[in-house]
Amino acid sequence: MTEGDSLPRFPRLRRVLHQRRGFSDSEKTGAALLLGATVLALVWANLPFGNSYDEFWSSTVSLQVSGTGIQLDFRALVNEALMTLFFFVVGLEVKREFAVGELSDRSRAIVPVAAAVAGLAIPAAIFLLFNHTGETGHAWGVVISSDTAFLLGALALVGPRLPGHLRIFLLALAVVDDVGALAVIAFFYTDQVHFLPLVVAALGLAIIWSLKYVRLGQGPAYLVFSVVVWGALYASGVQPTLAGVAIALLIPVYAPRRREVERAAELSRAFRQSPNPAYAQAAVRGLLNSVSVNDRLHTLYSPYTSFIILPVFALANAGVKLSGETLAAAFTSPLTWGVIAGLVVGKFVGITGMTALVKALKLGELAPGLTLGRVAGGAALSGIGFTISLFIIDLAIDDPRQQDEARVGVLAASLIAFVLGWAIFRIVDKVQPPSRMSLVLARPVDPRRDxxxxxxxxxxxxxxxxxxxxxxxxxxxxxxxxxxxxxxxxxxxxxxxxxxxxxxxxxxxxxxxxxxxxxxxxxxxxxxxxxxxxxxxxxxxxxxxxxxxxxxxxxxxxxxxxxxxxxxxxxxxxxxxxxxxxxxxxxxxxxxxxxxxxxxxxxxxxxxxxxxxxxxxxxxxxxxxxxxxxxxxx
CATH class of the missing domain: 3.40.30.10 (Glutaredoxin)
Structure with missing residues (x-):
């Protein structure tokens, strides 16, 4: 039997959209929106009528209660409030991967984990070669992290036609990459810390952890105490977006359990036999309780982060005024070249080199069909360091001129990494055409497994x-x-x-x-x-x-x-x-x-x-x- 979709009326459009198997439409759409927002930000920032881009994102909004409150400009509102939800979704993914996903098996995880660690350290070291003195050395965190959304989108566009294990490898690598980036933000880009709000945040996290024992009102309780934790971290001086990660790591995750599934089925059967609002609410609660809170929240918020928050973040942060003066300064700036070399060279060398080393030492194995050439192509695409790179620029650099130089470096590195990844995949496909792989068994028979x-x-x-x-x-x-x-x-x-x-x-x-x-x-x-x-x-x-x-x-x-x-x-x-x-x-x-x-x-x-x-x-x-x-x- 063949598994296939009904053919659309426009076959050429079908080939463009669906030639890359293994990628969901949401991943492709999210990457397209992120790219569109980046282009829009660049166009807006370079329009001839004044500084409307900077003026808009510098506009302020404030919340005051009895003389106490917070005041943020629009860019800070995006970077420190909306991005908390993005980091929350990242935290949910990290928790799930380590609990029941790809990274739950140590033997399976060793190669992408080792590659991710090298992909964090080597880019930072290369950046510091260009910026070992002066204030710009503090910005080494800009080059450590890949943009998962852009990475998967680029892989869908220029990667191998059948991504197979490469996509899983890069997803596992991205999880460790995100963990490292979040740790760097917490330890190196937090300035002054106030103790009392930090205690309040800790108490809020303890209450959130205990909510797994509460049967009713979990949703409102999670929301209220999450806001408390975010506000306390903001007041403490710690980067408030880390509240999203900390909360996510406390959210329980587990595979659906038979007892809850059977209970949900009984409630649904009761509603079918006697439809009424009470049975309807009970059936809905039963269905929700049969799935872990982690899965429910991830499914609920992922579309908002992919389709709204990340594009808005790109719109707020990617608008570099590409004047002749800015480009000339960036061309001679060690900050710009440090960012480019760190992301493009560092990610490629770190991930590919560590993968080859772990494989040579037989500390771990690559999945069938996942050749070192394919890993090299994925490593090149990992140099697309967009979201967290732009995020850390705002934390690590105070001078607006240097911020623009670093942003030019991030944009240039992302474009170079995309082209380099495309070139590597084309070379690999010529050396080992995919058509040959369909004729032979990808994984030899193994009595220990088969x-x-x-x-x-x-x-x-x-x-x-x-x-x-x-x-x-x-x-x-x-x-x-x-x-x-x-x-x-x-x-x-x-x-x-x-x-x-x-x-x-x-x-x-x-x-x-x-x-x-x-x-x-x-x-x-x-x-x-x-x-x-x-x-x-x-x-x-x-x-x-x-x-x-x-x-x-x-x-x-x-x-x-x-x-x-x-x-x-x-x-x-x-x-x-x-x-x-x-x-x-x-x-x-x-x-x-x-x-x-x-x-x-x-x-x-x-x-x-x-x-x-x-x-x-x-x-x-x-x-x-x-x-x-x-x-x-x-």
Whole structure:
């Protein structure tokens, strides 16, 4: 079965918008809005009629209560108030990745974490080579962080057609990058600290942490105490945007739990039987409670940060007056060149070099298909340091002239990094065309990880990418049984996951159930049960099948939600995408992709041909070995 979308009326537009698989429309739209706001800011700042740009963003707004209050200009309102929500969303992503996401597995996280640390340190060191004396040395934080929104947008535009594991790698790297940038802001760009407001902020954070035990009124309580924490940090002298991160790290995150899901289903059933406002409110609360607060808030606020706050931030901060005097000063300024070299060279060398080092020392491994060339392209794009770079300019530099020089450096570095990334990806694609990658198995069979029937050391292999809800995969099981009976121990059959979620809503759940069964040694016992009941793959059905097999149900359900199981299913799907596999079942015979019918006779014939090729190759290797022995004997 093929997973595909209905074709639009304008095929050329479709190719432009959808040629990059693996990216959501929201990521592309967010990057486009950010770029549009940047261009608008530059145009506005360079219009011929005076200084309307600076005058507008210097306008003030104040809030006074009984003689006490705060006064901010529009730019500070954006940078210190609205950006708090942006950092809050970043904090939610950080918490989720470390709790249940890509960074929850230490062995999977070591390469992007090490690369991110090098990508923080080396750019700062390069910047200080240009600015080791004078006040500008304090601005080294400008070059440490990549802009995640622009990075993903650029990757969608100029990256490889099938980004696969590269996107996951860069997302994990961006999370660590954000953590480092936030720590730098907290420790190096906070001036005078007042103790009493800091105590109030700490008490507010403690109350926010305790709200996870409150069943009613969580939303208003989170809002009220979040405002208290922000105001206290503002009064204390600490960068108030850090309130967003601190609050986010206290928000609980967990996979959906069966008890809450069942409760939500009961409430929804009650409302369906007797519709009334009380049941409606109870059903809504039940549905919300079945998902972690972290997930709910991230889903709620991400569109606001991507589509409103970040574009407004760019509009408020990217408006550099590109006069001849400004450009001439920037061209000779060590501050500008330090920013350019730090972001472009530092990010590229730091990320690529550390990845190569970790790989060479075998401290970590790159995912299948994630070559060092692709990492280099992503590292080059990581030099697009926009949002946090502009944010730190405002914190680290007081002189407006030097601020403009640093902003010119950020804009120039982002453009150079974009072009450099594009060039690297084009070179890599020429050296290793994507078309070749679709013909061979991206990841070799690994007995320690793969689900194998037959001898693990068999010379013949048949790898299937399948979907437990796909009727064609179910029918193919008979062919596979015949093939295995024909070859016996000469063949190893391997199952890998390709859940087609657009046409099979229960495919991912079934795949995770099979992995949970595998952790109790019953993968190939649960699989036929699911194939024979493809219309009954709800959670309760899967638990019933597990009970039939005598599995530990508590462990089974917990494993289904675990990061290891989630990542394993996702890895198989990403491998399939990398090889441009988008239908099930798809077979690889001895590492080569099989096209055409997959009946037993066809598969046996293809495997026999591979067997003959192995025999000839083995004979040649044996003959060569004998000749070498004879030569040594002489």
């Amino acid at each position: 689900h194998i029937r037959g001898a693990a050391d068999a010379k013949l292999s048949l790898v299937e990418y399948g979907d437990f809800e796909c009727p064609f995969c179910s029918r193919a099981t008979g062919s596979i049984d015949e093939v295995r009976a024909h070859f016996g121990d000469q063949l190893q059959y391997v199952w890998r996951h390709l859940p087609l979620t657009k046409v099979h809503p229960h495919a991912i759940l079934a795949a995770r159930a099979s992995e949970a069964a595998a952790l109790q040694g019953r993968f190939f016992d649960l699989s036929p049960l699911m194939f024979s009941h493809q219309d009954e793959l709800e959670l309760d059905d899967l638990l019933a099948y597990a009970a039939t097999l005598g599995l530990d149900l508590n462990r089974f359900e917990e494993d289904m939600r675990s990061a290891d199981v989630v990542n394993r299913v996702r890895d198989d799907a990403i491998d399939a995408e990398l090889m441009d596999v988008h239908s099930t079942p798809t077979f690889f015979i001895c590492g080569k992709r099989h096209f055409g019918p997959y009946d037993a006779a066809t598969l046996i014939r293809e495997l026999e041909n591979s067997k003959e090729m192995f025999t000839v190759a083995e004979a040649k290797r044996l003959e060569k070995a004998q000749q070498e022995l004879q030569h040594r004997g002489r």
